[in-house]
Every structure is written in C-alpha cells, then in structure tokens.
Amino acid sequence: MLGGHRRRAPVTLEQPAATPADATRERIEADLQALTTGSRLWSTLDLAQRARLLGRLRDTVGAAAEEWALTAAVSKALPAGSPLRGEEWLSGPYTTLTALDAAVRTLRALAGGRSPLDGVRLTDAPGGRIRAHVLPAEPIDRVLLSGFRGEVWLEPGVTRAEAIAAAGLGQRTPTDAGGIGLVLGAGNVTSIPILDVLYELLSANRVCMLKVNPTQDALVPVFERAFAPLIELGLLRIVHGGGDIGAYLTQHPAFSHVHITGSAATFDAIVWGTGEDAARRRAAGEPALTVPITAELGGVSPIIVVPGRWSDADLRFQAEHIVTMRLQNSGHNCVAGQVVLLSADWPQRGAFLAALRSAYAAAPARTVWYPRSGETLAAVAASYPDATWSADGTRAIVQVDRDADADPVETTEYFAPVLGVLTLPGTGRAFLDAAVAHANDRLTGSLGANVLIDPVTEAELGDGLDDAIAALRYGSIAVNAWTGAMFTIPGLSWGAFPGGTPAHVGSGIGVVHNARLLDRVERSVMRGPFRPFPRMIPGAVRGRGAFTVLPKPPWFVTARTGAEVSEGLTRFRADGNPLRLAATLTKAFGA
Template identity: 65%
Template sequence: MTSASTTTPASPAPADTAPALSEGEQERLDTAVSELHTGTAVWAALTLAQRATLLRQVRTAVAAAAEDWAHTAAASKGLDERHPLRGEEWLSGPYSVLGALDAYVETLTRLANGVNPLDGVRVDRAPGGRARVHAFPLTGIDRFLLSGFTGEVWLEPGTTPGTARATAGLAQRTPTASGGVGLVLGAGNVTSIPVLDVLYELLAHNRTALLKVNPTQDALVPVYKRALAPLIEPGLLRIVRGGPAAGAYLTQHPGLAHVHITGSAATFDTIVWGPSSGKAAAATKRRRREDRPLLKKPITAELGGVSPIIVVPGAWTAADIAYQAEHIATMRLQNCGHNCIAGQVVLLSSDWDQADEFRAALRRAYAKAPERPIWYPGSPARMQTATDDYPDALVLGDRLLVEIDGDDDPTALETTEYFAPVLGVVSLPGTGQEFLDAAVAHANEKLQGTLGANLLIDPATEKALGSGFERALTALHYGSIAINAWTAFGFITPTLTWGAYPGGTIADVGSGLGVVHNALLLDRVERSVLRGPFRPFPRSLPVANGGGRLTILPTPPWFVSARTGAAVSEGLTRHRATGGVRGLLRTLLLALRA
C-alpha cells in the first residue's frame, strides 16, 4: 500500500445518491484522512510499552474531562443537574472509557513484558467444544464493588484453550503491521460508544481512526477533543462533524481502509448497497440482486435489535417480584429506551402461578420510573408507530406497555426496534425446562436481531434445572447474554465483548458484524455471558439467598428506581478516575441508601 504520508489521497467520487458536499468540506475531510495516513507511521513506530504510556496519558485527559463530559451529555438529553437519572451519563460516558483504558493498558503492558494477556486468567471449556475465558472480574476492586457479578467470553466451537492463549493480543502481536486508516461512524445515543470504537480500531486492528461524530453528539466534540488530545496530537485520531453528506463521502473515500458503524440496519444497507427509495432505488435493487455492493471496503457494525427478557417461573418472594420488575423497567427505560440493547419483549410463563402478581408489579415499576424527555431524533414517530400497532396498550406517563393477550398479534412488537420507551409482554406456556426451552426458541426464531438477551431465574430453579439450564443457555444465539443482570452491564465491562452473534452477512446483516470492546484482544469470539445476583444486599446473604450469589450491592445505581443512583454513579466514576478511599466510602454509604 502506498503511504499517504507524502501524498494526499485522491478525492472519491461521491455515490450517485450522496447528498451534496461543498468543495471546502471535501478538502477538510481529505486533509483529515491524509494526516491520519501520516499517523499510521507514527503508530507503527511506537513500541508496546510506549503505546501503554500513551493510553495512560489519554486516561489522565479523560479523567480531567469527566465532569464536563457527564454534564454536557446530560444537558444534551434534557436532564438538568437535579434530575435523578443524570448519573446515567457518568456511567455510560467517562466511567466506561476509563475502565476500557485501564484494561487496555494492562493488556499492552503484559504484551510489552512478554506475558500473555491470559496469564492468570482461567480458561476452560464451555458446552459444545468451546473455549471459555473467565474475563471478569480480574481486579480486586471489581471483585469487591461488583461482587456477585462474573463474566465469560465464549469462543467459537473448535477453539481450544491453547488456541485462545496463542492468539490473544490480535494486532498487538504484530504492532508494526499497519491496518491503514479506519472510519468510525459514531453512535448518537451513548457518549462512550464513539470513543470505545476508536480505541478498538487502534488496538485490535492497528488502524488510525477518523471519527465522524453523530450530529446528536455535536455538543460533546470539544470535550472529546480535550479528552482524546494525546491521540489527536500525533495524528492517530481526527474528529469531524457532519451529517449524511459527510458520511456518504467518507464511506466511499479511497484513503480509508475500513468502515465501522454503530447505528441501524437501514443505515448499514444504505452504506453497503445504496438507498432503498428515490431515483436510485432501482440501482440499489439491481446491485443487491447481482451481489455487487456499492461499498468496496470491509465493514463492521453494531446495529441493535429487539432484545428479550426471559422470566423463568419459580417460587419468588414479594421482594423478588418487586426488585425484578424494577430491573426490567430499567432495561427498557434507561436513556429513555434509546439504547440498542434496551430490553423490549418480556417472555413470561402463562402457567406461572405468580404471573398476575408479576404483571402488576411490572406495571407499577414501569409507571413509577422518573419521567424524562424523549430526546432521540425519530423516537416520537416510533412511539406513534407503536401506538398505531397496539391501540389498546397501556399509556403510563410518557411510555407504553404492550401486553399481548388473546388474539393480539405480537409480530410488530417482536420485529420492530422501537428505540423508545415501549415495552411488551408476551406469554408462553409451560414451566421449568419446558418453558425455558420454549422461550429460547421463541427468542431465536421470532425476535429481530441477535445482539443481547436477558434471563431472570431464581437460584433454586436454576439449581433444579441443572445441566438443562446450561444447554438452554448454549442454544440462545445472542452475542451478549445476561443472567440475572442486564446486558448493558456487559457493555461497560471492557474485558467482555460486544457485538452480534456470528452469522450476519452484508446481504443479511441482522444485528451486525464483528465485535468491539474485547480488551483482552481475543480472537474468534462467539459471545459473552454475564452472570449476576438474583437478589440484592442484604437479601443476597447466603442464609436468605437459597444458594444464590452474594453481593454487597443494594439496588444498583443504574436502576431507574435507585434513589441515590445519580450521586453513586458520579462517585464511582470519580473513584475510577482518581482513586481515594474517603470518596469511595462516601459513595458506598450513599449506595446503601438507594
């Protein structure tokens, strides 16, 4: 490949359907790409130890920008400084990025010292001939603060533990081999996503990155530039604004080797094949039919889907029912439902003798959650679509609860990612293993996408199912699976992986292609499995927990019902940024009042 450090990449011819882009804007983008080609030589020349040092500098800059980051993000979503849910922007923004930087620094430091990233990490066998990496927790502070939570990365069938160790490190095993310049089309809903995707381009693929920020995040661009200055100054990153015209121009740019997008399947298809409406629609159909994509470079993507919440029937206490109802409300309502991983369809047993009690608790929890603006572009229209699809749905404040009964058709609910505060409940027959197997099959076959699935099961029932539970788990074909937890916890856990279940293609992309995060830099990833405590503290104490997992967490700070969630989320982020025992103790005391 000819280096662009001495030559400016030729300007691409925009696609026949691309919106107009001014000559000045084209020049601005061409210059950014050219500078990043120069940066590829800088990155290739850095040793692994120097790369670790550079990431520590990024960490310092992110920590310094954390408060401004969280406040700017909250304001952009209509959350003032007194809103009880403003803590979401601490956890899903700077906290997530700081955790990822710490994990990547550890991986790079190990490699620099000739140590395998998986040394000291348990690697064993998962069902079906898979290697399984016990990837969380790996630090003492995580074992303490997040007690009761564990995470595993399952590799593809046929991958042995030996192969897992031999390939861990990905592109950092050959740091001088440049992957060129990659384009990151940033997500518009969660503020850490663009930054985490840039880090993965650098570390998993040795690619410098051009980040085009989604217009919904424009207010954060100055914060991003301060936080990521150590990557911008040597030419490893450029951040640009722009709408569809800039995106269309860049995806066709000959100076860019790869595209990564977090967004919708419709946007993915437009990038790869062309628009499906307007004058160019016929050409798009012809390209698809002839398997001649408009995009001539590799692409990876995370595209969301309709996420199930499988509620396995058991003998639950009233406190269990109330807690798990709040858990489900959180899965749907965090960030106002504008999450690719928001739970959307609750799969409930019609034969569970506590089903009516649980439905009532879910209605209460869903209605009582703090109100907030529906802020993401297009979401009000999707709310109206849901209302049209289900005119008898319960309207609870600013949100909809769709309970499928009798002859109601669940198809729209199960195949439309509303990306808005719309939650559905679908009943299936059976109890025990019969219900679990039916729910897994339903999730696999009826729900759109394969990004993430959530499963709630009490300790006694899980123990009674024995190996049947693990077989059902193996059959659940999702890229992230959370047991007694929400898959968003997996999103903010850097040593787990994030992406669709393997099998998507550019012709039928589903929830996407490839993974991100993955700070252990594992190869041939199939899925991540997160396991959490069914009951919070103090009901998690062994004498009251029926053999379940012990945790010191009361109501977790990410729950929309956590009374002190905002202060705890801020405190945890500040502790992640700067350490210190006094602040952590104050945060833990606040957590106990949640």
Template identity: 65%
Template sequence: MTSATTPSAPPSAPEERRSTPPAAELGDGERERLDLAVDALQAGTRTWSALTVAQRVTLLRAVRTSVAAAAEDWAVTAAASKGLDGRHPLRGEEWLSGPYSVLGALDAYIETLSRLARGANPLDGVRLSRAPGGRTRVHAFPLTGIDRFLLSGFTGEVWLEPGVTPNAARAAAGLAQRTPRESGGVGLVLGAGNVTAIPVLDVLYELLAHNRTALLKVNPTQDALVPVFKRALAPLIEPGLLRITRGGPAVGAYLTSHPRIAHVHITGSAATFDAVVWGPSTGPGAAATTRRRREGRPRLKKPITAELGGVSPIIVVPGRWSDADLAYQAAHVATMRLQNAGHNCIAGQVVILSSDWEQADAFRAALRRAYAQAPERPIWYPGASARMHRATDSYPDALVLGDRLLVELGADDDASALQSTEYFSPVLGVVALPGNGQAFLDAAVAHANDTLQGTLGANVLIDPETETALGAGFERALTGLRYGSIAVNAWTAFGFITPTLTWGAFPGGTLGDVGSGIGVVHNALLLDRVERSVVRGPFRPFPRWIGASLRHPLSRGSSRGTILPTPPWFVSSRTGAAVSEGLTRHRADGGTLGLIATLLRALRA
C-alpha cells in the same frame, strides 16, 4: 472480527434511513478539510507503527489522564444534551455510560498491552475452562480486587467459537498488538448518537485491535460533546492517530467512499447498513440497488464492521418468588427498557412470561408499578416520538403510563410488530408462552431465536432455587441462545460497560443479511474468534440474598452474594446519580475517602 463493506453516515437509531446523498453536495472547502484529515491520519499510521507496545502503554496512560480531567464536563454536557439538569435523579446514567466506561476500557487495555510489552500473554492469570459444545470459556470478569469488591456477585465470561482450544486462545490473544509494526491503514468510525462512550470505545478498538488510525465522524446528536472529546483525546489527536469531524449524511457518504479509508465501522440500524452497503432502497437509485443486491455487487468496496441493535428479549423463568423478589426484578426489567429513555440498542423490549406460572399476574402487576413509577424524563432522540405513535397504532389497547408505553399481549393478540420493530423508545411488551421449568425455558429460547429480530443481547431472570433444579438443562438452554451478549440475572448493558467482555452480534451476519451486525468491539483482552459474552449477576440484592441462601442451602451454588442493595444503574435507585458520579470519580483518581462516601450512599439506594 469478520469483515465486509459500505458508505454514508448512519446515526444510531432506526428512524434515520435516508438514502445516501451525493458527495457533490459538499463544497470544495469541506472536501479539502476532510482530505487533509485523512492525509494526517495516513501520516499517523507511520507514527503508530513506529511505537513499541511499551510506548503505546505510555500514550494510553496520557489519554487516561486527559479523560479523567474531562470526566465532569463530559457527564454534565451529555446530561444537558439529553434534557437532564443537575437535579435530575437519572443524570448518573451519563457518568456511567460516558467517562466511567472509557476509563475502565483504558485501564483494561493498559493492562493487556503492559503484559505484551514485558513478553507475557494477555491471558496469563486469567482462568479458562470448557463450555458446552467444544467451546473455550474465558473468565474475563472480575480480574481486579476492586471489581470483585464493588461489583461482587457479578461475573463475566467470553465464549470462543466451537473448536478454539485454550492453547489456541492464548496463542491468538493480543490481535494486532502482537504485530505492532503492521499498519491497518486508516479506519472510519461513524459514531453512535445515543450513548457517549460508544464512539470513543470504537476508536480505541480500531487503534488497538487493528492498528488503524481513526477518523471519527460524530453523530449530530453529540455535536455538543465534540470540544470535550477533543480535550479528552488530545494525546491521540496531536500525533495524528485520531481526527474528529462533524457533519451529516453527505460527509459520511464522502468519507466512506474515500480511496484512503481502509475500513468502516458503524453503529446504527440494519436498514441504514443496507443503504450504505447496497444503496438507497427508495427514490431514483432504488432500481440500481435492487440489481446490485441480486447480483451480489455491494456498492462499497471496502470492509465494514457494524453494531446494529435489535429487539432484545427478557426471559422470566417461573419460580417461587417472594413479594420483594417480584418488586426487585420488575424494577430490573423497567431499567432495561427505560434507561436513556429507551434509546439503547440493547434496551430490553419483549418480556417472555410463562402463562402457566402461578405468579405471572403478580409479576405483571409489579411490572406495571415499576414501569409507571420510574422518574419521567425527556424522549430526546430524533424520531422516537414517531415510533411510539406507530406502536400505539399497532396496539391501541396498550397502557400509556406518562411518557412510556406498556404493551401486554394475550395469546390471541398479534405480536409481530412488537417482535420485529426496534422501537428505540420507551415501549415495552409482554408476551406469554405455556409451560414451566425446562419446557418453558426451552420454548422461550426458541421463541427468542426464531421470532425476535436481531441477535445482539438477551436477558434471563431465574431464581437460584430454580436454576439449581434445572441443573445442566439451564446451561444447555444458555448455549442454545443465539445472541452475542447474554445476561443472567443482570442486564446485558453490564456486558457493554465491562471492557474485558465483548460487544457485538452473534456470529453469522453477512452483507446480504446483516442482522444485528458484523464483528465485535470492546474486547480489551484482544481475543480472537469470539462467539459471545455471558454475564451473571445476583438474583437478590444485599442483604436479602443472605437470608434466602440460608433458607435454601441446596441452591447456594447458584446464589450470588453482593454488597449492592439496589445497583446505581437501576432507574429506581434513590441515590443512583450520586453513586454513579462517585464511582466514576473513584475510577478516575482513586481515593479511599470518596469511595467510602459513595458506598454509604449506595447503601441508602
């Protein structure tokens, strides 16, 4: 991870861009409480450094047990906090994006540390190959039989920076767990407010990738989950490896400037990052901030890593699609925008279509239907409604479909607001570029790289027949996409939820121009010098991929079989809530009968 600097508690959404309040706003009792938490974590660094890697595995297994025990309370509390009752069809999102993600991460970390404890390498048995441009490709998913079965058709690769050889990748794998007695001090995690797994996953990465004990400041939107977090993470709290605190910006400001905090990790927006690193951009301190930026003197004097979101493209490559293909991929796009009411840093926001595609109008019609027919849900994140109003002001002719907005732009329309503003709400735009085949794909990649704000994630939809026809040109186009996560016939959120992949911006962010962030998280194989992760999924669900593969035998190399009809994370899945809960319960405690029942529900999606 690249390091850099910061102070203040940024929430996970773009609207919260307050200047940092003075720490003096805190009372003496509050400052003393925070100091005691940092002191406990300072002592915890000695405890952590004294543990062997094998003992750390034992501790992680205890954490896994307590997370599994808290899973139902976690998912139900999270759903209720977002206005989803026990009958809402989308309540399954909180199972997958909460306890399921954390349990999967714990399983993957346990496997990595277990290998290290017995003197093996985290990459033993993991296939490595070469990727374009002198890169090494780590085939990081699936690595277990159950993942190959349940998530058949999905694969994931971690691409390392150009010049990193397979031998160098193996030599560095393990990060701080290769030197467990070297403490990284105390880290501060300023937690995201939108997805409940994020703060916990960030804490685990601080502990395992960097040997840092962690002080987690929970975003106020997740205050209701603090008791659940404390139960789930009790095995880390008891020995002083973790402390959890609530509080607003004043608490964040005090902690980021605390002399015994060695590092800060935040999830938020670039504007929040800038306010934290350099100071307020408005008000009495703005002049000093401008001077510091001009002179290259950040206000925060300690390293920082960050995940800051952006405007994510969905590139739709022209092909010959059936009506069922059009409907399925339209529902896919709707999911990318509407999951969690659009309050996701990785929500797809700009669909890039070919104006020369003969099926462009049919796809637009299918997208309108899918977008309108998705279940309604509360827009719950602070400031989201105001951002939607700003989108409406920018695009008064946009379609208002219940609780969501669809902006379809013509060649002469101004797309600058759509392409530079992370709306963090259910606002989806469609822009068109000329061309077909490789010419369109290359133009779309350039448009995404050069016009859309951020480098966090990009999505590409392409049928196997077209991918086969493009050949090496398709892989060349993927290589040209400057994004930290790329999903082909999948949503980049699949990369987020897959622990052996990495999550973060494309390398290159700096304190002065941070873009979508600095560094990566998740990364359960503990790989060094990561450039991006690439997810690939099935273009057609079960059973349609079978017939299409038989009709187009030359494209079988690109066609991917899957047992999933409609994935449970699709907003259109009729059984998504029950399947998501069932998959989480299976991840927690195994059990064949429960898994069979879950698979039967999945077939009715």
C-alpha cells in the same frame, strides 16, 4: 389509556444544521493527511510506549469527565439534580476509563512476553466451546461489581492453546500498519464512538477518523480535549456533519475499513446504495462499498423470566430491573429489553405483571429525546390500540400475540419506551426451552438477551441453564443482570452473534470492546445476583445464590442516589482515592 391520560408526543431535541459540505470536505482532506502520518507513527511505537500513551489518555479523559457527563445530560434534557444524570457518568467517562485501564493491562502483558489470558481461568462450555472467565478482572471488581461474574465464550472447536496463542490480535504484530479506518459513531450513548475507535486502534492497528452523530455535536469540543493525546499524534481525527458528509466519507478511497454503530437501514445504504441502484447491486452481488465493514446494529432484546417461587420483594426488585432494561436512556439503547417472555403457568404471573405495570408507570419522568421518537410512539399507538400508556402518554406496555406471524413489537427495534409482554406455556426446563426457541426464531436481531431466574429454580435445572445459554443465539447474554451493564465491562465482547454478512447483516458483524483482544469470540455471558444486599444473605449462607455487598445497582432508573454514586465511581476511577470510594459506597446504600 392508563388513568385516562391522552398520549402526548415526546419532546425531540432539534438537531443543529450540518456543517457546510465544502468546508468540511476541505478539512477532511487535511485530516486524512495527518492520519496517514499518524498511521506510520503508530507502527513505530512499541507496546510499552503504547501503554504509556493510553495512560496519558486516561488522565485527559479523567480531567474532562465532569464536562463530558454534564454536557451529555443537558443534551438529553435531564434536569439538574436528577438521579438519572448518573447514566451519563457511567455510560460515558466511567466506561471509557475502565476500557483504557483494561487496554493498558493487555498491552503490558504482551510487552512482558505474556498472553492477555495469563491468569484467566479457562473452562469447558456446552457444544465443544471454551470460556474465559474474565470478570472479575482486578481486585476492585470484587467490590464495584460484587456478585457479578463474566465470561467470554469462544467459537466451537477453538482449543485452549489456540485461544492463548491468538490473544492480542493486532498487538501481537504492532509494526503492521492497519491503515485508516472510518468510524461512524452512534448517537445514543456517548462512549460508543470512542470505544469503537479504541478497538480499531488495538485490534487492527488502524488509526481512525470518527464522524460523530449529529446528536453528539455538542460533545465534539469535549472529545477533542479528552482525546488530545491521540489527536496530537495523528491517531484520531473527529468530524461532524449530516448524511452528505457520511456518504462522502464511506466512498472515500483513503479508508481501509468502515465500522458503524447504528441501524440496519443505514448499514444497507452504505453497503448497497439506495433505491433502484441498491436493488441492482444486490442482484448482481456488487456492493457500493469496496472495503470491509463491521457493525453493531441492535435488535429486539428478550427478557426471559423463568418461573419460580419469589417473595414480594423479589417481584418488586425484578420488576424495577426490567423497567431499567427498557427505560434507561429513555429506551434509546440497542439492547433495551423489549419483549418480556413469561410463563402462562406461573402461579405468580399476575402478581408479577401487576408489579411490572406499577413500576413502569412510577419510574421517574424523563424526556423521550432521540430524533423521530414521536413517529415511533405514534406507530405503536396505531398498531396496539389497547396498549397501556403512562408518563403522560410517552411510554407503553403492549400485549404480544404469540400466535401472530409477525407481531410488530417482536420484529421492530422501537428505540423508544415500548415494552411488550408475551406468555408461553410450561414451567421449568420446558418453559426455558420454549422461551429460548421463541427468542431465537421470532425476535429480530441477535445482540442481547436477558434471563431472570431465582437460585432455587436454577439449582433444580442442573445443567439446564448452561444449555439454554448455549442455545441462545445472542452475542451478549445476561443472567440476573442487564446486557446494558455488560457494555460497561471492557473485558467482555460486544456485538452480534456470529453469522451476519453484508447481504444479511442482522444485528451486525464482528465485535468491539473485548479488552483482552481474544480471537474467534462467539458471545459473552454475565451472571449477577438475583437479590441485592442484604436480602441475598440467607440464600448465600445456604449456598443458593451469589453473594454480593451491593444494594440496588446505581444504573437502576429507580436508584435515588444514582447520580451521586455514578459521579463518585467515575472520579474514583480517575484518581483512585480510597476515601472517595468509601464515601461513594456509603451513598449507594441510600438507593
């Protein structure tokens, strides 16, 4: 135990009781009638009208942004004045506003007879793939995301002509109604359910019933105001309740499609049922669900630390980076970094581990709020009696045995503040290849992977880094960034690496976000600066490393001005006031 602390069970917020089933079901039937009418209405709107509707929607989202962020912060027990409240601005209304802006650009391009890929550079990627360079997408990205670049990689064999011709998905045939979709919302990040609804509407012309997770019940009135333009036209209905309501909805004949963000266990219960009935259905190949389903289900995300020659400042900054990957939203993220892969032969391994342990223990205290987190931490304590605990026993670092057949931290998505550390032999390309193989073959899931590599080592590898990215079987890959930041960038896709099926779902089936509505997406890749401003200047001058004007990103859990900067960025997204942006960027340098 670190510092002699006894491990203390986290606080878990008590969830409100489910709405009485009979009353909710009556409302559901009325809502389905409204959605049936809404589906017909959506098919009559041309692309320009749809773009204007989404423009109205961004106004109502902007008007509700403060209430949205503050309600979410209170529900997660973040105290007033905490810099961590910035997470709820960024991952809620900010991300939704950027997604709406990107969707409007796509609709306007299609309405003007252009492809959403017009003006996007397409280049070759390893393995017979092409990649679309979608970030920066607009001039302001060069400021707000200075030094970051993003690519969508398409499946092997897709040609440039095919990519351009297919871009737009359902909006290429807007009069084809997609019926009514059911979206079962996530409970951890407040924009997830709404972004899933938006993708259903645009990619497949499906109007939606959204069932929110009970952890977000307090936000339902906010959502109803923020998304009033969709609700008024019968394009969206929002319901809440417990598992009985979810079970009723998934078996309702009105739905043509189901999308879920959640756990593989919940997915399997929807598709196959439970208990002996599930076993029988699996054996017979007769799922309980009779309509198509897509899903995002999380996994165990690796953080591959490529050995190099790092300064003391590099060690501290990247340690804080990893701590953010694990502790943002108190670790309740489907792409929270969970297993750090280090080189056993890196001369700086000991110094880096010391910096990592120090940063992990010193990160701001916060409530471990997601339901059943206490059970998770108790299981970790039982599996790892030698774990290092900090923050009054609510976060742990565990050493992973690379020779174990099934180490729990590698096979269980903990969804709590638990970080594993594992060493592999080698340096340079040998280490990188070993780390990629370990991530692919030993870690559960295929949603997100992170790679940290200094510019000099990257240059020494030549094409080795691109080859490693191609070999990683993950749907989102961040290089010198965190895949969680990719979630906020609408032009990038979000979802598991292709290959999931209802019988073997892994991290899920299909993608969302993907604002340009590209077809046959395999993965998205984001690359960021290894060093923040101003430490990156010497390397950038020599052509080594990305240039950025950004200091510590506001999403770092150690950013002292994270709440102020995140609120300012959200308000700027809503009103476009350049003076507000200038003031916000000034505050960012106080992080």
